Amino acid sequence: MSVENAAKSTPVTKTVLFKIKRQADPNSAAQWESFEVRWKPGMNVISSLMEIAANPVTTAGVTTSPVTYDANCLEEVCGSCAMVINGKARMACSALVDQLEQPIRVEPLTKFPVVRDLAVDRNVIFENLKAVKAWVPVDGTYDLGSGPRIAPREQEEAYPVSRCISCCCCMEACPQFNDDTSFVGAATIAQVGLFNSHPTGKALKYERLAALMGDGGIQECGYAQNCVEVCPKDIPLTRLISEVGRDVMVKAVSDLFRR
Ligand code: SF4
Ligand code: SF4
Ligand code: FES
Numbered sequence: 001m002s003v004e005n006a007a008k009s010t011p012v013t014k015t016v017l018f019k020i021k022r023q024a025d026p027n028s029a030a031q032w033e034s035f036e037v038r039w040k041p042g043m044n045v046i047s048s049l050m051e052i053a054a055n056p057v058t059t060a061g062v063t064t065s066p067v068t069y070d071a072n073c074l075e076e077v078c079g080s081c082a083m084v085i086n087g088k089a090r091m092a093c094s095a096l097v098d099q100l101e102q103p104i105r106v107e108p109l110t111k112f113p114v115v116r117d118l119a120v121d122r123n124v125i126f127e128n129l130k131a132v133k134a135w136v137p138v139d140g141t142y143d144l145g146s147g148p149r150i151a152p153r154e155q156e157e158a159y160p161v162s163r164c165i166s167c168c169c170c171m172e173a174c175p176q177f178n179d180d181t182s183f184v185g186a187a188t189i190a191q192v193g194l195f196n197s198h199p200t201g202k203a204l205k206y207e208r209l210a211a212l213m214g215d216g217g218i219q220e221c222g223y224a225q226n227c228v229e230v231c232p233k234d235i236p237l238t239r240l241i242s243e244v245g246r247d248v249m250v251k252a253v254s255d256l257f258r259r
Pocket of ligand 1: 173174175176177185186220221222223224225226227228237238241
């Protein structure tokens with residue numbers, strides 16, 4: 001066999017290089033570790049983290065602990081696997097390795113307390129959703145009968161907003177969501193828009209708008225539109241921020257005249 005043919009028949013093992021920011025606990029210093037993972041067709045960042053967990057050895061040959069991360073559905077539905085990949089907040093389960101520049105840099109979201117490695121505490125979004133009563137108020141366990149009818153056109157407008165997975169990517173990307181403001185962020189404002197548009201949900205409309213009027217409310221939004229750029233569910237965040245902002249303004253003016 002010629003040298004050229006021998007080279008052709010030797011299978012080349014393709015690998016993918018990862019640089020992962022790691023932190024043992026909320027108080028320890030972060031450090032980077034590199035891993036080389038065997039390439040597989042269709043692999044994504046979560047499947048790569050699984051490969052690393054099965055063989056947690058760095059490129060320097062050091063055996064380390066498996067990387068901690070949150071993930072559940074693996075189909076961009078649960079919202080738990082948000083992280084910063086090559087500098088952009090996104091869902092790790094839908095981040096295809098073949099579409100990413102290498103080395104692939106993976107970091108935890110920067111605006112949320114690190115629990116360990118890539119797992120962060122995103123409790124703030126759930127507290128914000130509670131603060132604006134992001135639910136349809138239906139009391140009682142008895143049969144309330146059928147709900148109000150919603151026209152197909154209204155359903156079509158509401159459905160995209162209902163797809164929010166509370167991933168927090170919009171908050172991570174937002175320049176106004178930081179330690180200096182207590183800004184609720186785009187996702188919470190969008191849910192105010194959704195529940196205020198619901199025939200039963202709108203019973204709490206003015207309470208929701210009032211919750212967006214104080215410190216950290218909708219006036220903190222600088223309309224930079226970073227949020228809509230990163231939202232994995234293509235939620236029309238800037239339209240919702242405008243609409244809810246208009247409703248907040250109308251309420252503020254009518255509150256003035258009521259005094
Ligand atoms: S429009 Fe800009 S400031 Fe407002 S929520 Fe989105 S990213 Fe933040
Ligand atoms: S609005 Fe989009 S980016 Fe923000 S939490 Fe919901 S799905 Fe995530
Ligand atoms: S694992 Fe559920 S969204 Fe990524």
